[in-house]
Amino acid sequence: MKPEQALQIGPHTVWPPVVLAPMAGITNAPFRTLCRQFAEGDGWESEGPRPQPPVSQPPGEGDRVSQGKGIFVCEMITTRALVERDAKTMRLIRFDAGEKPRSVQLYGVDPATVGRAVRMIADESIADHIDLNFGCPVPKVTRKGGGSALPYKRNLLRSILREAVAGAGDLPVTMKMRKGIDDDHLTYLDAGRIAVEEGVTAIALHGRTAAQHYGGTADWSAIARLKEAVPEIPVLGNGDIWCADDAVRMMRETGCDGVVVGRGCLGRPWLFSDLVNVFEGGGEGGEGGEQARPTLKEVAGVMRRHAELLAEWLSDEERGVIDFRKHVAWYTKGFAVGSRLRQRLAMASSLAELDEHLGALELDQPWPQGAEGPRGRTAGTKRVVLPDGWLRDPYDCDAVSEAAELDISGG
DSSP: OOOSSOEEETTEEESSOEEEOOOTTTSSHHHHHHHHHHHTTOOOOSSSOOOOOOOOOOTTTGGGBOSSSSEEBOSOEEHHHHHTTOHHHHHHTOOOTTOSSOEEEEEOSOHHHHHHHHHHHHHTTOOSEEEEEEOOOOHHHHTTTOGGGGGGSHHHHHHHHHHHHHHHTTSOEEEEEESBSSTTSBOHHHHHHHHHHTTOOEEEEESSOTTTTTOSOOOHHHHHHHHHHOTTSOEEEESOOOSHHHHHHHHHHHOOSEEEESGGGTTOTTHHHHHHHHHHTTSTTOTTOOOOOOOHHHHHHHHHHHHHHHHHHHTOHHHHHHHHGGGHHHHHTTSOOOHHHHHHHTTOOSHHHHHHHHHTSOTTOOOOTTOOSOOSOOOOOOOOOOOTTTTSOTTSOSOOOGGGSOOOSOO
16 A cells, blocks of 8 residues: 555654554553664564565655654653653653654643643753654553543633643644543544644544443544544544554555554564555555564564664663563464463573573474464443543633642653
């Protein structure tokens, strides 16, 4: 698939038009490194032919193309923790030299605090792009009026966006949101118009409500409706992109300008290689659109590399390997790995122990059928926890208490 033009996020020309979604505890620097390496054709360390992203540029963009292939967003940073220079937060916003553009997602519910955080990023050259989180559905966020609950309060949303855009200077400000709180309280079209009026550069829409969490099927038709409603700026689609062909299909069906990939790359960082190939190669089944189908040996090599990167990043091998444990089930999905060995892999506390268990796998297994499809959280519809009286009036809340600001980054 060859779009008529690349995705433009302020001064950044993004090709292919693909964004790694910020995910709490996942999209730290090591995981972003893996995804970026695969996008750039450097992810596989074992011998043997692998699909390689073609070296090319989007039509007519020439030297304006930003370094790298796509945007890889760090996990959520809370504005309060940032302005207070919390140690964990300051580590989370450190980027590798090869990350261009550097992309930060901010969460906040107080316009003044959001404004201070954005000005700090701009003044100290912490990042090149700022995304605002209005999509998180977890109770600890929505019960304070944040994340996917916030766009219901139109005036509050406008105030936050105005402060962010004013404080950002030349940095582009984008936003990620959901359809609304539930089917009776949809907000995405109003929020989209407010975003355009306040100078937001682009909008990403997850085609689910907060009540759906990650269950059911994403409503791609809502992405198409948002694109029709805000033709002035790029609209990116998010939800149920499990393979590269899904991204192509979403863009064809909705007319969106790019895609945001979240759970689809869990245990599959090579999805970004597939995405580059499919966009360069003409789409589903098109020439150059070959998709990676690694053996278990190759997957094991990526697992080992991921754990090693985490250990280096945390400057602590045990902490790094323990942090890696959550990824084991995603990487091994579909392969014949016994429950006892899978458990041992998910209990490793050192690289040597991880090596031992990886060596016990039947590494000659080819890519299995059934390895694609949903990964990560898939729980169905839940009641959205909201502040008392939140739904009484969509316009009656221009400010929130200081207690509503989270002080912990990374979700």
